[in-house]
Amino acid sequence: MSPLSLKPANEFTIPQLAELMTRSFEGYFVPVNITDVILLTMLRRDGVDLTASRVIMKDDEPSGLALIARRGWTSRLAAMGIVSTARNGGTGTWAMQQLIVEAQVRGEKEMLVEVIEQNTAGVKLYEKVGFTKIRRLVGYKLENPPIESEEELEEIDIRDLARQVTHHGLKDLPWQLSGPTIAHHTPPSRAFRLNDAYCLISNPEALDVSISSVLVKARSRGAGLSAVLMRALFARFPNKVWHVSPIFPEEMGIIFEQVGMTRETLSQWQMSLKL
Ligand SMILES: CC(C)(COP(=O)(O)OP(=O)(O)OC[C@H]1O[C@@H](n2cnc3c(N)ncnc32)[C@H](O)[C@@H]1OP(=O)(O)O)[C@@H](O)C(=O)NCCC(=O)NCCS
Secondary structure (H helix, E strand, O other), rough: OOEEEEHHHHHOOOOHHHHHHHHHHHOOOOOOOOOOOHHHHHHHOEEEEOOOOOOEEEEEEEEEEEEEEEEEEEEEEEEEEEEEHHHHOOOHHHHHOOOHHHHHHOOEEEEEEEEOOOOOOHHHHHHOOOEEEEEEEEEEEEEEEOOOOOOEEEEEEEEHHHHEEEEEEEEOOOHHOOOHHOOOOOOOOEEEEOOEEEEOOOOOOOOEEEEEEEEHHHHOOOOOHHHHHHHHHHHHHHEEEEEEEEEEEEEEEEEOOOOOEOOOOOOOOEEEEEE
């Protein structure tokens, strides 16, 4: 009998899954410490379905975790990790093969994943089971930018921003930037508008603030509105360290570069597998 099997993640408690996820990402490119609240937020925001997610069992021990998010015909591998002692022995490949068959059986047509470009094992694994690259995703950072704007931002409901993103955003935006995900952001995150430009930021009371969405309506693109919006944001919340996580399409990078942000070294591949 094979020592490998899969169990539905909903047979485990949230603390068990959080602890397993932390162990499965040991030695990762960024420190991963999953608390119950972080896991619950991820499940809610990203649409993770625990009945389709799997705990990877090896010799009857939980040895890895695959979180599967689902929307219509598409699913996303929201997290995939194998505990360090069980890595590099074919477990990841075996689990991915099972997960792909399960997605086909559910009637889905596409599976998505984002993987850190520098993560050799991860990129190899996904390419081996048939994923192809859609585009590179990049991130940025800027400490304490100069104040160069007197424009007034209007605060809007995050739900209104989500509607605009769904309507005006790229159809194949990475999962975390898509309208349905944005709609699940809640205070203390905040959304702002300046004319036809929109953005979403994490709690601006903190020193480190993340820009989670930037959008300019289709009719107003090419006029530098995103830079005007971001300078107004920097002026409204001075003395911050601004972050853009590496989930933005590389072709959007220019909007962060033109306000002086510096590209982060970690980048990701947005990948897709047609089922
Ligand atoms: C990525 C990960 C899930 C792969 O699982 P695994 O059980 O180690 O995968 P496999 O043993 O099936 O190996 C898959 C491929 O990666 C290669 N590989 C595994 N570890 C490697 C390493 N450290 N360096 C280079 N290649 C490696 C294997 O050789 C294999 O390729 P091959 O078939 O061409 O030889 C696992 O390494 C892991 O959990 N890493 C930490 C979390 C993570 O990075 N998750 C992915 C985030 S999207």
